[in-house]
Amino acid sequence: MQHARELARALASVGVPVWWDDDLVSGDRWERALRARVDGAAALVVLMSPNAEISQWVQLEVGRARYQRRPVRPILLAGEPFRRLEGIQYATIASGDGIPVSKFVDRLREDIAAVAPPPQRRPVIIGSGLPEPNPFFVGREQLLLDLEEHLYWGRSVSVEALQGTGGVGKTQLATEYLRRHRADYDLIAWINAERVELIPAQTAAMAPILGVPAYSDETETARAVVAALTHTDVAWLLVYDNANQPGDLLEWLPRAGAGHVIITSRQSGFEALGSRLDVDVLTPAEAVALLRTRLPDIGDDIASQVVEELGRLPLAVEQAAAFLAETGTPPHEYLDLLRFQGEQLLDQGYARGYEHTVATVWHLSQTSLHLVSPAAEQLLQLCAFLGPEPVPLDLFARHADLLPAPLKELAGDRLRFNAAVGALYARSLARRSSDGIIVHRLLAAAIRRPLATSERHMTIQEIRELLFSHLPGRVEDSPDGWPVWRALLPHVLAATRHDSPHLGESDRTSWLLNRGGSYLQTHGQPRAALPLYEKALRLDEDNLGPADPATLGSRDNVAYAHEAAGQLEQAIPLYEATLLDRIRVLGADAPDTLISGNNLALAYASAGKLNRAIPMFEATLAARARLFGGSHPVTILSRNNLAGAYRASGQVSRAIAVLETAHRDALRTLGADHPETLRSSDQLASAYQSLGKLDKAIELFVATVADRARVLGPDHPNTLNARNNLALAYQAAGKLDEAIALLEASAADRQRVHGPDDPHTLQAIGSLGQAYQAAGQMDKAISLLETSLAERLRVLGNDNPSTLRARNNLAHAYLEGGHLDEAFRLMTVCLSEALRVLGPDSPATFTARNNLATAYQRAGNMAAAVPLFEATLADRIRVLGADHPESLQSRNNVATAYNESGDTDKAVSLLEDLVADCQRVLGSDHPDTLSIRQNLANVYAAAGQVGKAVTLWGENALDALRILGAEHPFTKNVLQQFLGIAAAVREQDHTVAGPSDMP
Helix, strand or coil, rough: CHHHHHHHHHHHHCCCCCCCCHHHHCCCCCHHHHHHHHHHCEEEEEECHHHHCCHHHHHHHHHHHCCCCCCEEEEECCCCHHHHHHCCCCEEECCCCCCCHHHHHHHHHHHHHHHCCCCCCCCEECCCCCCCCCCCEEEEEHHHHHHHHHHCCCCCEEEEEEECCCCCCCHHHHHHHHHHHHHHHHHEEEEEEHHHHHHHHHHHCCCHHHHCCCCHHHHHHHHHHHHHHHHHHCCCEEEEECCCHHCCHHHHHHCCCCCCEEEECCCCCHHHHHHEEECCCCCCHHEEEECCCCCCCCCCHHHHHHHCCCCCCCHHHHHHHHHHHHHHHCCCHHHHHHHHHHHHHCCCCCCCCCCCCCCCCCCCHHHHHHHCCCCHHHHHEEECCCCCCCEEEEECCCCHHCCCCHHHHHHHHHHHHHHHHHHHHHCCEEEEEEEECCCCCCCCCHHHCCCHHHHHHHHHHHHHHHHHHHHCCCCCHHHHHHHHHHHHHHHHHHHHHCCCCCCCCCCCCCHHHHHHHHHHHHCCHHHHHHHHHHHHHHHHHHHHCCCCCHHHHHHHHHHHHHCCCCCCCCHHHHHHHHHHHHHHHHHCHHHHHHHHHHHHHHHHHHHHCCCHHHHHHHHHHHHHHHHHHCCCCCHHHHHHHHHHHHHCCCCHHHHHHHHHHHHHHHHHHCCCHHHHHHHHHHHHHHHHHHHHHHHHHHHHHHHHHHHHHHHHHCHHHHHHHHHHHHHHHHHHCCCHHHHHHHHHHHHHHHHHHHCCCCHHHHHHHHHHHHHHCCHHHHHHHHHHHHHHHHHHHHHHCCCCHHHHHHHHHHHHHHHHHCHHHHCCCCCCCCHHHHHHHHCCCHHHHHHHHHHHHHHHHHCCHHHHHHHHHHHHHHHHHHCCCCCCHHHHHHHHHHHHHHHHCCCCHHHHHHHHHHHHHHHCCCCCHHHHHHHHHHHHHHHHHHHCCCHHHHHHHHHHHHHHHHCCCCCCHHHHHHHHHHHHHHHHHHHHHHHHHHHHHHH
C-alpha cells in the first residue's frame, strides 16, 4: 500500500494522472468501480510483489485490462515477476526511489495520448432458451469472481465448465454472470446443449451477426460460424447449458478468438476443454438470505433449520420459499412436514428460473445411470437410506456378501467397484470426499419416493444388516471402535429413522439404536441418546414382549440416559420397575438383576438418597460375593461402588477401609494390570484425597497414571482421566505449578486424541481454567472458562448437566475476579436453568441456590444472602437428610451468614452443634470437620470469646499438622492465623503488665 502511494505521488508530480483503489469513495461498489476504471484507463500499472500475485483482485484487474486490450505496464517491486505476465518487459523500483526510469514515464504519456474511450457495447443475444435473470439471486460472489478470473486467464479461448449436481444453481450462476457482464460482449449465444443434435442449428443462428453466408446444410453453416468466431474482432460469449459429454462439444468450440465459453453440466470431464468450477450448495448465510427474498420476516433460528433440512440446495430453498409464500404455511409447521413427510414436498412450490422441481431434477441422470451401471444404481439406492454425510466405501466393499446382485459381484472387485462409484460422480449424483461418498439429502428423498413398499423395506433391511456387520458391538469401554462409530453414527440415525415392518430377530434396528445411544451417551450427549433408547424399547416391547431380557435391557438404557441427563425423577422409577421385573423373570440372584440393583443404587446416590443407596450397594455386594467370590471383578466393582457411597455420606474412613480391601484383593487375584485393579487404585487415591491424605493420594495417582499408560497406552481415555485426577490432587495440595502443567498437557492431549468437540476435551479446558483460578491468574481463568461454556453450549446444548456445571464454574470465577455484575447475572441464570432442567429437588439446584447466596454474601448484601442460605439448608435436610455432608455444609453457610449479619450468638450456637454433628457423622479427622471447627474459632473471636478462639485455633493447628501435614494449604493457613493471634495476645499482655512493674 505504501509503495503504491509513493508511486502515485511521484507520477502525479511529473504530470501523469493516476487513479488507484485508495481513491474509492465510501459507498462505491468495489468490483464495479474497479472494472469501470480499468476499462477507461490509458494503461494499467502493476506493482509486482509476492502479496500482489496472490491477490484475486489484482489478477482480475490485470486480466480485465488484457481482455479490454489496455496496455499493462508492470513494475517489479519485490520477489519474482508475475507468472501470468511472462514475456512482458517490466521496470524495477525500490521503496523510496520515487518513479522508474524516464522511458517508463514516456511510455505512459504515449498511452495517455493514444487512449480510446471504452466501446459502448449493446450485445446481440442469440438463443430462445436464455433464462430471465432471477430477481431472487443471492450470494455466490466468490464463485462469480472465480468464474470471471478463470475466463480472463484461460487458454487462447477461455472455456469454463460449471459442474455440480442438479438443482445446485449452475444455470442460475451462468445467467447471473451474463447479467452482470453483458456489456463486455458484442455477441452472446445461449445454446441448450442437452440434445446434441440441436447444437448445430443454434450455432448457425449466429451467422447473420458474423456475416457468414447461410448454407443449405445447417451443419455446414454452424461450422462456418465456429471458423468465423476464431478470426473475428467481435467480443463473444457462448454458453452451453446442460451439456452431457465433453465430446459432444468438441466440434463446436472455437480454438481461438476474442471470446469466452461457459459450460454447465452435471457430468465430469469438462476440465479437459478448459478449466472447471465445482458449484456446491449455498453457504448457511446465503441459503438463509435466499429464503428471506420471499419471507423477509422469518426468524433466524427457524430459517437456519429449514435451509439445513433442505441441504442448502438452491432449487429446494427457492421451492420452499415459494411454497411458504403462496400457501401461508407457518415456517415451524413446514419444518415438521420436511422432517416427517419430506418426500411429499419435493414437487411443491414453483422456483423461478428452474425448469425442474426437486422431485424431477435428477431424473435424467438416474435414467442414464440405470442404462450404464445397474450396480451403481443399486449403490445409490442403498445410500439413499443413509445420511447426507460421507459414507465410507468399505461399508460396502467389506460386506459384499450382504449386497444385492449385481452390486454384490462388483463390490469384491476393487477396480470394478471404483468404476461403479465413478459412474455416480460422473453424473453428479454423488460427491466424493476424503471420507467416502456423499449423496445430497434431497436426492436421497427423490430416490426413495417412487420405491414400492416391498423394495423400500428390503433396502432398509439390507442397510441395517450392513451397519450391524460393520460396527463394533462394544462401545462404552472400547475407544478403539469410536472412530468407526463417529463416521457411521449419522447413517445409523438415518437408517433407523425410516419406517419398516417389524422384522423379528433378523431386524437389527434395536441393536443399532441401543449402541448408537451408548456412543452418544459416552460422548456426553444423554439427551440425544434418549430418543434412540426409547425407540429401541418400543421395538423390543412390540417384537419380544415387555418381560423379555432384551426389553428389560433397553428399559435400563432409557433410565441410564435420564440419569446422565440429570433427570433423576424419571430415571429412578424406571430402574425400580426394571429391578422388580428382573427379580420376577430372572430371579433375585441373576447377574442382570444384580446389575439392576447396582444401577438403582447409583441413581439413589446421585439423587442424594444415600440412606437408600448404601443398603442396596451392601446387598448387591453380599450377593455377588456369595455367588462369584470376593475376588471376582464384579464383586470388586461392587466394593468400589459401596465405598463411593460411603465417601459421599462423609464416611471416608469407612470408604478407605473398603477400598483398601478391594484393591488388595484385586492385586492378589486379578493382577496389577487388570482394569478393576486400576479402577480400584484410582478410587482409593481419590478417597485418600477426600480425607486430606494428599501425599498418599498423589503417590497412588502417580502409580496409577504410570500403570494405565503402560497397560492401556498413554492416549487411552482412562489414562487421560488418571492424569487429570493427579492434576486435581496437586491442585488440592497447593502444588499449582505442577497442576497447571499437567492440566495444560491433558487439554492438549484430549484435543489431539478425541477432537475439540469431545466432552472430555471441554472438561479438560474447564479444569485448566479452575486451576488458573486457584493460582489467582483470573484473566486466564475467566477466558478459559468462557471458552468452556461457549463450546459446551455449542456441542452439548443448554440443558446438558455438563453445560450447567460449566456455567456455574464461570459464575464463580467472575465472583472471585471481582466481576460482581457478571457473577450475579450468571448465577441467577444458573439457578433458573437448574430449576427448569433438573427440578427443585435436585442436589445441583441446591448448589446453584447456595452459590447465588454466596455471591450476595460477598457483595455484603446479607439481607438477600441469609434467606437463600436458609432455604437451601431446609431443602437439603428435606431431600438429603440432616446428616448428609451437603446439609452439614449448608448449616455452616447459614451460621457464617448469621455471624456476618451481626448475630454472633446465634452463629456460635449453630456452629457448636454443627461441630458435634460433624465429629459424629464425618469423624474428628475429616477435613470438613477441621474447616468447620476453624470457622467456630473465628466466630468465637468475633463474639469476644478470645480464650475459646485461641484454644480452638491451637487445637486445629495441631490436628491439621497431624492429619494433613505441614505443606497442606489448610494447615499453612491455620498456623498463620494461630501464630498471628498468639503474637497479638502476647503484645496485649506486655502492654497491660508493663506499668505495674514500675517503681
